[in-house]
Amino acid sequence: MEREPTDHRAPSRGSSLRPAHDGLVGAAADLLLGGDCPGCHDPGWGLCRDCATEVSRSRPRPCHRPRVAGPIWAAGEYDGIVPTLINAAKERRRWDAIAPLSRLLAGAVAGLHDDSDRGNAFSGGPLVLVPAPSSPATVRKRGLDVTAAVADGAVGWLRRVGLPARRRSVLSHRRRVADQTGLDAHERRANLDHALVARSAPRGTIVIVDDVVTTGSTLAEAIRELEAAGSTVAGAAVVADHRLR
Template sequence: MRAFRDAFEDLVLGGRCAGCERPGVAVCAGCRTLLSTATPFHAWPDPVPAGLPRPAAAAQYGGAVRGLILAHKEHARYSLAGPLGEALAAAVRLSLEPGRAGWLCPVPSPRATVRQRGHDPLRRLTVAAARRLRRQGYDVRLADALAVVRRPADQSGLSAQERAANLAGAFEARSRWAERLTDQPVVLVDDVLTTGSTLAEAGRALSGRGIPVLGCAVVAATARRAAPGS
């Protein structure tokens, strides 16, 4: 069925791969393989923001991976949620023991941003990742446990320290989730890790309500990382 759909898109829509811009389907076989065969790694940023739960990434952020993430997020290429969600699931597995139950908590975007995009890309990826993990024997569920309570300024061009200050107090745990998740294992998820400030602040909002955060997982991480094993 996938091959039939891809051929239809190629013939009728005249599309291009969002990763490499090759004429054809939304994600070509090569870029799909790039995501599915990537080796997840612990992606500590350098410097490491205080309180950052142990971060895992499925791939490096750049090239075709960057193109796929941006096409899904900014241009609503919904068909990319499957392969990107599969990559996110691979990163989540570094935080969960085989067969262990857990909750996946996406870092929320401000409502205005969601309205502007016309969709919630990270939530869609989280749903796809959870579906993939359940097929692999993990008992995982989605937890919309965080809310944006203060919209940060644009992060572009800010240093790691400035990003941390900009994000301070931006999130809080939703009251209806706080009791449900007390002492329950949670993995924070996002699409991209740059300085780690967003995930660190989200983690503080959860841990401050007694919700243990096992780690955080992203589709891709930038190259601003500490040496492996640090």
């Protein structure tokens, strides 16, 4: 299958986004099902046309965190529709937000893959997406491992544009950690220091994936642990670049 090596936008072929709704169909759906768009709450089924357009316009770019040794690519900034979709999936069990988030993540992974300034970490082997782990308690509360689900969706997107990929959830917490929200950079680093454990060391082109990068503590810890276990990590890809102010 052909792919588009220079196009860092979210992959555009074979969209699995639910059909964009508008007009009478959306109104009927709202009447019958009480549905709304996970991005803007307009009545209808799934992501509305305007929100789907906003997702398709994302321009993945590299972002830098001093503590993370490898390259990080993000689908975009933590603004616009992105925080709403992330929050919808994580806090409101809106599984229809998973597909657009997956599309964004796939764009970031493709950007990282196509970036020429990365040494030879991408030189061979399968593309393996390793999600940053969520705690079992968080997964129970949400009803789904959202990061893993978004990674699975991204795998589908990447395969469709000719990048053989798979997900390997090999990281988990070795001890309890606090919710990073509300912690400053120093506290986040201490909270996650040696907090993760790798069950195995996957081979291939390893990319850590997560929804948001803030200080980079999670990505740095994931890379540290995987490399200690014997993997070579090519970099990280996230949906959104969120700088703490």
